[in-house]
Amino acid sequence: MRTWLKGKQCRGVLMKRLGIVAMCLITIMLAGCKSEKADIKKIKDLEFTVVEDAYVPEELMTMINEKKTDAFKMTFKSGEYFYIIVGYGAKPTGGYSIAVNEVFLTSNAIYFDTDLIGPEKAESVSEVVTYPYIVVKLEELGKRVVFK
Numbered sequence: 001m002r003t004w005l006k007g008k009q010c011r012g013v014l015m016k017r018l019g020i021v022a023m024c025l026i027t028i029m030l031a032g033c034k035s036e037k038a039d040i041k042k043i044k045d046l047e048f049t050v051v052e053d054a055y056v057p058e059e060l061m062t063m064i065n066e067k068k069t070d071a072f073k074m075t076f077k078s079g080e081y082f083y084i085i086v087g088y089g090a091k092p093t094g095g096y097s098i099a100v101n102e103v104f105l106t107s108n109a110i111y112f113d114t115d116l117i118g119p120e121k122a123e124s125v126s127e128v129v130t131y132p133y134i135v136v137k138l139e140e141l142g143k144r145v146v147f148k
Contacts, residue, residue, distance in 0.1 A: 041107070042104045042106060044104065044105050045104050046105055046141075047138065048137060050100070050135070050136055050137075051135040051137045057078045057083075059076075060078070060085070060135070064085060064135070067087060068131040069131065071089040072085070072086070072087045072089075073085070079140075080140055081139065082138055083135055084110075084112050085136070086112070086133060087131065087132070087133035087134075088131075088132045088133065090129050090130075091129065091130050092129060093119060093125040093128070094119070095118070095123055095125035096116060096130060097117045097132070098114050098115070098117065098133070099114060099115045100112075100113075100134065101114060101115060101148075102148070103138070108143065109145065109146045110141065110143045110144070110145045110146070111146050112136070112145055113147075116132060
């Protein structure tokens with residue numbers, strides 16, 4: 001059985017349906033949009049230096065000491081140099097090290113990848129809380145950093 005609507009009722013139902021269709025189309029269009037296309041095509045590997053604590057700028061060392069109890073990732077610029085820092089938070093023993101897997105340039109970013117390496121089971125380590133972190137220095141390129 002079909003119900004027929006009159007005048008204002010018909011327009012109200014029609015407007016409601018058009019509104020729903022419009023909202024669906026907008027949702028579909030927005031879901032397909034991205035603010036920035038990821039461009040991870042490597043242009044070149046970057047040269048870097050792992051910086052020992054004694055050579056870390058004082059301001060940066062203060063920031064690291066404030067953050068080191070928790071895992072953190074940050075960058076710091078000083079003069080013509082750019083620093084990338086990754087900390088892994090508090091660990092229950094010594095014997096940890098950090099491997100730099102990749103530091104490379106793309107058209108829109110610097111990609112930086114590290115891994116924390118724990119002590120070997122048979123390795124004798126100090127039973128003291130440590131805060132493994134790494135400070136890498138490279139030439140300032142004016143690019144953002146993507147931590148992998």
